[in-house]
Amino acid sequence: MARTASLSGFPEWLPQERLVELHVLDTLRKTFELHGFSSIETRAVETVGQLLRKGEIDKEVYGLSRLQEDEDTPRDESGKSDKADPNALALHFDLTVPFARYVVENAGYLAFPFRRYQIQKVWRGERPQEGRAREFTQADIDVVGDGELPFRYDVEIALVIAEALSALPIPDFRLRINNRKLAEGFYRGIGLTDTAGVLRSIDKLEKIGEAKVAELLRNELGATDEQAALALKLASIRTEDTSFVAQVRALGVSDELLEEGLSELEQVIEAAVQRAPGKVVADLSIARGLDYYTGTVVETVLVGHEQLGSICSGGRYDALASKGNRKFPGVGLSIGVTRLVSRILSQEFATASRSVPTAVLVALNNDDSWSAAQDVAAQLRGRGIATEVAAKAEKFGKQIKFADRRGIPFVWFTDDDGKHQVKDIRTGEQVDADPASWEPSPDDLHVRITTR
Amino acid sequence: MARTASLSGFPEWLPQERLVELHVLDTLRKTFELHGFSSIETRAVETVGQLLRKGEIDKEVYGLSRLQEDEDTPRDESGKSDKADPNALALHFDLTVPFARYVVENAGYLAFPFRRYQIQKVWRGERPQEGRAREFTQADIDVVGDGELPFRYDVEIALVIAEALSALPIPDFRLRINNRKLAEGFYRGIGLTDTAGVLRSIDKLEKIGEAKVAELLRNELGATDEQAALALKLASIRTEDTSFVAQVRALGVSDELLEEGLSELEQVIEAAVQRAPGKVVADLSIARGLDYYTGTVVETVLVGHEQLGSICSGGRYDALASKGNRKFPGVGLSIGVTRLVSRILSQEFATASRSVPTAVLVALNNDDSWSAAQDVAAQLRGRGIATEVAAKAEKFGKQIKFADRRGIPFVWFTDDDGKHQVKDIRTGEQVDADPASWEPSPDDLHVRITTR
Incomplete structure (x- = not known):
């Protein structure tokens, strides 16, 4: 870090x-x-005149100028930074003066x-x-x-x-x-x-x-x-x-x-x-x-x-x-x-308790199951559970590793018969689950910020 | 508007x-x-070299330069905008190139x-x-x-x-x-x-x-x-x-x-x-x-x-x-x-249903009641109700007008005996209320965005 x-x-x-x-x-x-x-x-931009009204601080100000000015742009619109020109544009250095x-x-x-x-x-x-x-x-x-x-x-x-x-x-x-x-x-x-x-x-x-x-x-x-x-x-x-x-x-x-x-x-x-x-x-x-x-x-x-x-x-x-x-x-x-x-x-x-908002990765059983997996994901999202769908039907071990690497705590499986299970990849516990009602624990629902 | x-x-x-x-x-x-x-x-800032990597768009870019450069600042750190200098600084024009x-x-x-x-x-x-x-x-x-x-x-x-x-x-x-x-x-x-x-x-x-x-x-x-x-x-x-x-x-x-x-x-x-x-x-x-x-x-x-x-x-x-x-x-x-x-x-x-986040203005009975009014406000805020306290013990009519002008729907009154009442200033309805339990309707709790 x-x-x-x-x-x-x-x-x-x-x-x-x-x-x-x-x-x-x-x-x-x-x-x-x-x-x-x-x-x-x-x-983000004020005129130099506005920013320097109270003096003393001009040293800190970033002036703006267009890298390639149009020739037909009148001088006072050009935004060219020139300390002497109070209409020139510059980035604000605090929020009080703009306010x-x-x-x-x-x-x-x-x-x-x-x-x-x-x-x-x-x-x-x-x-x-x-x-x-x-x-x-x-x-x-x-x-x-x-x-x-x-x-x-x-x-x-x-x-x-x-x-x-x-x-x-x-x-x-x-x-x-x-x-x-x-x-x-x-x-x-x-x-x-x-x-x-x-x-x-x-x-x-x-x-x-x-x-x-x-x-x-x-x-x-x-x-x-x-x-x-x-x-x-x-x-x-x-x-x-x-x-x-x-x-x-x-x-x-x-x-x-x-x-x-x-x-x-x-x-x-x-x-x-x-x-x-x-x-x-x-x-x-x-x-x-x-x-x-x-x-x-x-x-x-x-x-x-x-x-x-x-x-x-x-x-x-x-x-x-x-x-x-x-x-x-x-x-x-x-x-x-x-x-x-x-x-x-x-x-x-x-x-942060994890590095991504995602709580659940929906795994792919095979390459044709992407749309069905999206349906599961939509149901979970509908109840406020942040969910991703795997992009490729790799071996389950690889899909679990993918979730693990991204810090996603749960992986969702749907077999060919439409039976749903969800695995907590931290404990390895895998249980039957209904996409219409399953919820992670409140601690896992959102990223938590834990303090020392 | x-x-x-x-x-x-x-x-x-x-x-x-x-x-x-x-x-x-x-x-x-x-x-x-x-x-x-x-x-x-x-x-917000990229080097000009980074921004112009894909060509074509330099006309749109705002370069940066410090209005008053330190004499002891080396050239390559100065951030002076100069199209020819790829290390010069400029504001990003999209989020894809910086990403x-x-x-x-x-x-x-x-x-x-x-x-x-x-x-x-x-x-x-x-x-x-x-x-x-x-x-x-x-x-x-x-x-x-x-x-x-x-x-x-x-x-x-x-x-x-x-x-x-x-x-x-x-x-x-x-x-x-x-x-x-x-x-x-x-x-x-x-x-x-x-x-x-x-x-x-x-x-x-x-x-x-x-x-x-x-x-x-x-x-x-x-x-x-x-x-x-x-x-x-x-x-x-x-x-x-x-x-x-x-x-x-x-x-x-x-x-x-x-x-x-x-x-x-x-x-x-x-x-x-x-x-x-x-x-x-x-x-x-x-x-x-x-x-x-x-x-x-x-x-x-x-x-x-x-x-x-x-x-x-x-x-x-x-x-x-x-x-x-x-x-x-x-x-x-x-x-x-x-x-x-x-x-x-x-x-x-x-x-927006109102122009301020505030749901309740706590009125002042007299100038010494400010701290007691802050106690009421703290209780309401503790339950997620956005609350302001009046700054001056003006006549109640004036304090209500103040709330009205700011778009605050409720005014809270506490009399000298500590009896609490809250007034919906849109309907004029005024009822007894307990700061530990009173709540506005869900519609009034937060600013709502209503669509046409």
């Missing part, structure tokens, strides 16, 4: 691995739908607050490394309001994600939650006015450590030793309950935005302690690099697999989508499905 | 339209799995004959027109053998597709089936040796008509009047049973390959007449443009919607995939999901 992708950064799964991925995707879909999220998909565009374009057809889930591939031209692919699947949920969006959705989104992740065959996880208002208010309160700059530096904490972040704050943002120390002190606060509020207050900073952020984060943590105990921590070091977040920000780690990076991230964005004066504030989280599935597979957290 | 895509050729669905598409995708998946096909996905590559790469891990389904987006840079998008979803099934693949799979694939299409909310359809051996043997038998050239001309029959095809055959392929007439005569044969065999024989041409093709097509039509009556015709005009087909070829029309083009195409390919001397012959068909869904939506062949 330790295969290497034939194109670096573009992983592909074997059929039995894909079954694990399908289980993850089906589980997420079921949880999201139970919570009333509607499915949508957006095109914001979709909401603005379809606002007249949507009922707000609009709840949607979206499970699609995204592409980033980054250097591939462990846990970071160039093509990967994300599973997002978001709620977007028209004009305003109650803060309660920030709480709800975190709880839905905690429930969804709990249903997956993965180790324990922690949602690490912070609030940009809290952080920005605090920086402002200690006299650091380039709050976005401070956030960008704090975002590097895990990569470069406290000393280097302090240096950045002093050298690039003009912070005093005391200001840098306070910013780092704030980022060091981590609590599993709402005691972070007292710890922040003990730092003696006062600011209106800080208070708002403290209150918001308190609400999230308070609800999580009650409804998702042990799954959520207030972690005041969380910044999120992308600059469209305006309140709640979330990253998620697998306990014991922290070096994998965040497996679920997102937050509140009040200004990403707008149409004239009309604003569409939103909050959402994005699960890194490919990153999770890679880890599930490499650590064998879950495996 | 008559919205225009904001980017020509890249359709996007509204949530209630997406529910119809999901129904189509779920139905196909279920049918394919019942027949023992395993799911796989391949990366063939996947089979060759993973042959050591697969059990043959390998049956897989694959449902993914593909991209073609063609000029968008009705029924032809630049980004669209295909649903493919294929069986690939190691060394050899019994002809019976050609029959089986056609029957599985007929069953899958019959389960969709679409009008009646016809699989139009031909066989390349039959056609090529016939051309050879009448002395036309550039059989691929003749096929390419015949493929244009529906577009340019008999007279112009005859002209092509004479001018470009050196056919005599008689040869051209015979080729056209062959292409005019259409039968719903195996009587095409006698009609071909009546043309008095004898060739070994022709006989093989006649026998193969006869087997397919014979089985289809019995197992999928009325769904299949032998149509000797079908050629398929792409040149990797070597036997059975299939196109499919929706009866009464022939101008939409083929909604399901494919065939037998004996030489697409190989690894040294090892050959992997295959047969497969590809359903044009986006083309079908576009037509289902525009003609309202199917509609």
Whole structure:
């Protein structure tokens, strides 16, 4: 199973691995739908102008161009990738920016607050490394309001994600939650006015450590030793309950935005302690690099697999989508499905009980019995039993071996007198059976995903 | 619903339209799995060299390039699209070529004959027109053998597709089936040796008509009047049973390959007449443009919607995939999901019973009741009932209106004494209910897709 992708950064799964991925995707879909999220998909392609609206990320974008352009294609339709041309086409690098565009374009057809889930591939031209692919699947949920969006959705989104992740065959996880208002208010309160700059530096904490972040704050943002120390002190606060509020207050900073952020984060943590105990921590070091977040920000780690990076991230964005004066504030989280599935597979957290959907192979008695065998198969399929028919009337031993090699548990025999028998090829037990009523055990009916 | 895509050729669905598409995708998946096909996905990206291996189609391919390449990225890793560079990256334009590559790469891990389904987006840079998008979803099934693949799979694939299409909310359809051996043997038998050239001309029959095809055959392929007439005569044969065999024989041409093709097509039509009556015709005009087909070829029309083009195409390919001397012959068909869904939506062949998965909105009595409301919602979800909780304790009338606007059929109320009631907001009926046992009618439990 330790295969290497034939194109670096573009992983592909074997059929039995894909079954694990399908289980993850089906589980997420079921949880999201139970919570009333509607499915949508957006095109894989956005204009470069749309993608680069928030800056900073152009390095990762794959531009498109037709290998052989028609000469009669007008320039603006050609889709030629040219960074300078905002109408050029490129592959989306996340699902939030396309979703914001979709909401603005379809606002007249949507009922707000609009709840949607979206499970699609995204592409980033980054250097591939462990846990970071160039093509990967994300599973997002978001709620977007028209004009305003109650803060309660920030709480709800975190709880839905905690429930969804709990249903997956993965180790324990922690949602690490912070609030940009809290952080920005605090920086402002200690006299650091380039709050976005401070956030960008704090975002590097895990990569470069406290000393280097302090240096950045002093050298690039003009912070005093005391200001840098306070910013780092704030980022060091981590609590599993709402005691972070007292710890922040003990730092003696006062600011209106800080208070708002403290209150918001308190609400999230308070609800999580009650409804998702042990799954959520207030972690005041969380910044999120992308600059469209305006309140709640979330990253998620697998306990014991922290070096994998965040497996679920997102937050509140009040200004990403707008149409004239009309604003569409939103909050959402994005699960890194490919990153999770890679880890599930490499650590064998879950495996498929067999590698094919097929439960029964109908053997051929002789070459003329194919149509009769198809009748048996149709009867079994009619009752939801996945069934294949052998293609050739080889010796029964060979047909059984064929089933065994493909991981099919049962082989069906019909003799010349029309008498039916079914053999469990794992035990060798062979019994009389009626195609109109025989059923495998529930454990054998479908592929099961068994967890370690 | 008559919205225009904001980017020509890249359709996007509204949530209630997406529910119809999901129904189509779920139905196909279920049918394919019942027949023992395993799911796989391949990366969206192939090398240009891989895509252009069979020539002819480079005009349609979208190349990729990173908008801002790292200076330290070696040339062969950069993914810059350059037609001359076979290592450059491009988006796949179908699922057959990537599947063939996947089979060759993973042959050591697969059990043959390998049956897989694959449902993914593909991209073609063609000029968008009705029924032809630049980004669209295909649903493919294929069986690939190691060394050899019994002809019976050609029959089986056609029957599985007929069953899958019959389960969709679409009008009646016809699989139009031909066989390349039959056609090529016939051309050879009448002395036309550039059989691929003749096929390419015949493929244009529906577009340019008999007279112009005859002209092509004479001018470009050196056919005599008689040869051209015979080729056209062959292409005019259409039968719903195996009587095409006698009609071909009546043309008095004898060739070994022709006989093989006649026998193969006869087997397919014979089985289809019995197992999928009325769904299949032998149509000797079908050629398929792409040149990797070597036997059975299939196109499919929706009866009464022939101008939409083929909604399901494919065939037998004996030489697409190989690894040294090892050959992997295959047969497969590809359903044009986006083309079908576009037509289902525009003609309202199917509609969703509501636009959200949610069956119940739990109303808030007051702002402090949110957590109690979440408890009710969790109980309902625990029994598979999709439930949302109101975000604000507005007047009940407003909360009911909110549910109504979103298409949610039931609103749940809990009074201060903990007494529960549920209201069907379509009828106004309100009854006492227990969150541990109440259920909506089966019709209201999930979104239903109703067909016209």
